[in-house]
Amino acid sequence: MELGDMGERAAIKRIRGTYGYDWPDSDCSYIPMGSKYLLITTDSIAERTHIPKGAKPQDVGYFFAALNLSDIAAMGGRPKYFMSALVLPNKMDIGYLDGLQRGINRCLRKYNVKLIGGDLKKGTEAVLTGVAIGEAHRSRMMHRMNIGAGDAVCVTGTLGRNAAGYYMWKRGESEGASILLGIEPRIKEGMFISTNGARAAIDLSDGVNSAISQISAATGKHFEILWDAVPADPLALNLSKRLGINAQEMCLNFGGEYELLFTVPHDLAEKLASKARAKGMKVSVIGRVYGRRNVLVHKGRRIPITGKGYEHFISD
Secondary structure (H helix, E strand, C coil), rough: CCHHHHHHHHHHHHHHHHCCCCCCCCCCCCEEEEEEEEEEEEEEEEEEHHHHCCHHHHHHHHHHHHHHHHHHCCCEEEEEEEEEEECCCCCHHHHHHHHHHHHHHHHHHCCEEEEEEEEEEEEECEEEEEEEEEEECCCCCCCCCCCCCCCEEEEEEEECHHHHHHHHCCCCCCCCHHHHHCCCCCCHHHHHCCCCCEEEEEECCHHHHHHHHHHHHHHHEEEEEEEEHHEEEEHHHHHHHCCCHHHHHHHCCCCCCEEEEEEEEEHHHHHHHHHHHHHHCCCEEEEEEEECCCCCCCCCCCCCCCCCCCCCCCCC
């Protein structure tokens, strides 16, 4: 058996079984520290897998830093420090390296995060690994295991824009790469929802269907998602009509999106969404924790959610 037969999540389960002890089922580790948790997370991108050809180095650097900060946002935390370990080829142009660093710095400055070191090595292709360190109040930290039956399911922002950028890039439209890499870690939103009743959250780096699948597997709870309530990005809807690409696939089953999917007690959901709008943040209620299987409700039909979004090794 090869990794491509097993897939990312089965491989992670296999790795966890090697050590004889467990660790939190989350993309961000948390360590008790008085009244707070110390949050630590790491993520990598590789040139051939994650960086579209023709992308500007500044966009790549920003994307690299932002995706590392995103897992801290999903815990309701505040990122404070960042480290980067870079494997770069000999033939990389110095101008590209400078642009990469400008992009990283622009993201870190925007979110008041300080670079505190890292590593630099030679390799055959660019591989960038980041470590983000932050903190969250213990009483307010969100964890994907904390969902409750009957909770409302919500999402920040709009969905499908990154998928649209990908299809534009594949068609040779130059702005597609910038759209695909133009993510933002929802740090402000994560801290806001964690103080307004949100119990559990996960970022949508692998897509809505993947997030649902992961949470269901870990908790035994299931989701009912209302397609008419999903905040599809106008660019995704436009591209769906123009190219005949399934809008549901773009909005629910595409990796590379970094909005937050979260749950909140049902009676608090609309109040939270209204308070978010008043602060300039977009939050939509798109379903509930309900039933014995994951379903998408569309035009009176209950469609089983079988897609699992992006998964490394299998989706490559």
